[in-house]
Amino acid sequence: MTSRPPLLLLAALAIAALSACAPAPGAAPSAPASADPASDDGHGAIAGAEEVAEPPLGLLSxxxxxxxxxxxxxxxxxxxxxxTAAPTALASDGRYGFVTTDEGVEVIDSGRWSWDHGDHFHYYLAEPALLGTMPGDGPATVTSGALSTAGTTGVFFAGSGEAVLLDNKALSDGQIDELFRIETGADAGLVAPVGDGALVTDGDDLVYHDRDGEAVGPPVECVDPAGAITTRVGLVVGCVDGAVLATWQDGELATERIPYPAGAVDRALTFDGRKGRPTVAAVAGTTGFWLLDTRERTWTLVPTERPLTRVVAVDDAEGHVVAIDVDGRIAVHLAESGAVVGAAEPLLADGGTASSLTVDEQRAYVSDPAAGVVHEIDYADGARIARSLETPTAPAFVTEVGR
Structure with a gap:
């Protein structure tokens, strides 16, 4: 097996950031995602956590x-x-694991996180812990903000129609603190964090609720909302005709539409991408994948030879997009052309529908429950399998933490 390459350069950069946190005079670093409050005076630190020189990456299984x-x-x-109780789903923001069970959502703190400071990052290690269960009924849809120690996390319970907003600062202190819990009466929906509150679906509208759960301002039209993700630019919510991009500017909510190109047929239902990047990807029916660039406010439809079951935008300089196709292949595409720059032979059972896929700045991680391993993919080297990792527990549900 080939081990993950040394991160000496990354460590050196991180050490330099620790000793000189402020940007150089005249520098104009890009800001963290503006869906959430812009500052956290502790730079992501909490009591008892150790600041480290490189991302403390791990696999939560x-x-x-x-x-x-x-x-x-x-x-x-x-x-x-x-x-935890027997799980039915797992979501993560790169630190916490939000485990759906018959009792609700159980929260796991992996004790590993990265904090985005705009022009550099801070990295932390702390004791992991099971934080407890947030009660709820039915499948849970979890939407995370940009930072694990500030802002909020939204959870919608399809069985009870309840929209819940969690305080991330409280989570980082080991407490599950519900800022609001709203009974919507709907059997599907989203709670998407932005600013000090969240956009909550209400039929074909998005309604902004502040931290106290009060509806504020006029509703934002979004017919058949599905899929939400926080990017470096702001919060994205998918609609039947495109997406709503929501940002927090001068203490107020600002929204704009990013319509699909003319003639678009297969809409995006879920989005995924490397944390903290502006471009995200989504499966486009059986055609290929969508790329949504929230900085440029553009959609790009990229056809693929085979239909896909998973797709994640790395959004690096080369424009890598990592996907799983219906035959169980792990394929790496280029964003602009869709060209396949590497593909493993069919590897995953059932077309990879039971597999998870996450990416960081060097590797992708694909769970293979049937084989009982997680494959570490070097997406910049022709989808080469760098390692096949045996996790401490059988990888029925897996996510990468420390991102």
Whole structure:
């Protein structure tokens, strides 16, 4: 097996950032995603956490019985976290694992996170913990903000129609604090964090609710809303005719529309991309994938030879997009042309529908539940499988943490 390459350069840059946190005179660093409050005076630090020189990357895995653990990707250390109730889904913001169970959503703090300071990052390690369960009924849709120690996280329970907003600062202190819980009466919806509150779906509208749950301002039209993600530019919510981009400017909500190109047929239903980047990807029916550039306010439809089941935009200089196709292949495309620059032979059972896919700035991680491993993919080297990792628990549900 080939190990993950050394991160000496990244460590050197991070150490330099620790000693000189402020940007140079005249520099104009890009700001963190403006969907959330812009500042966090602690730079993402919390009591008891250790600041480290490079991203503390790990794989959070949960088996079908709820046994949870973290595999350290740099040192191969396995950390047992205990057990949740039997899981049915897992979502993550790169630090917390939000585990859907029959009892609601159980929150796992992996104790690993990165904090975006615009022109550089801070990295932290703390003791992992099971934080408890937020009660709810039915499948849960989780939408995260930009920072794990500030802002909020939204959860919508399809069974009870409840829209819940969690305080991330409280989560970082080990507490589950519901800022609001609204009974919407709907069997599908989203709670999408922006500013000090969240956009909550109401039929074909998005209604902004402040931290106290009060509706503020006029509704924003979004017919058949589905899919939400926070990018470096702002919050995206998918609509039947395109997307709404929401930002927080001078203490107020600002929204604009990004319509699909004329003639678009297959809409985006979910979005995924490398955390903190402006461009995200979505499966486009059986045609290929959409790229949504929130900085340029543009959609690009990229046809592919085979239909896809998963797609994530890396949004690096080369424009890599990592995908799983219906035959279970892991394929790497170029964003502009859709050209395949690397593809593994069919590897995943059931076309990869049971697999998860996450990316960081060097690697992609694809779970292979049937084989009981997680594949580490070097997407810049022709989709080469760098390692096939045995996680401490069977990888029924997996996500990368420390991002």
């Amino acid at each position: 949960i088996d079908t019985d709820g046994n949870a653990a973290v595999l350290d990707l740099l040192g191969d250390e396995a950390i047992d976290l205990g057990a």
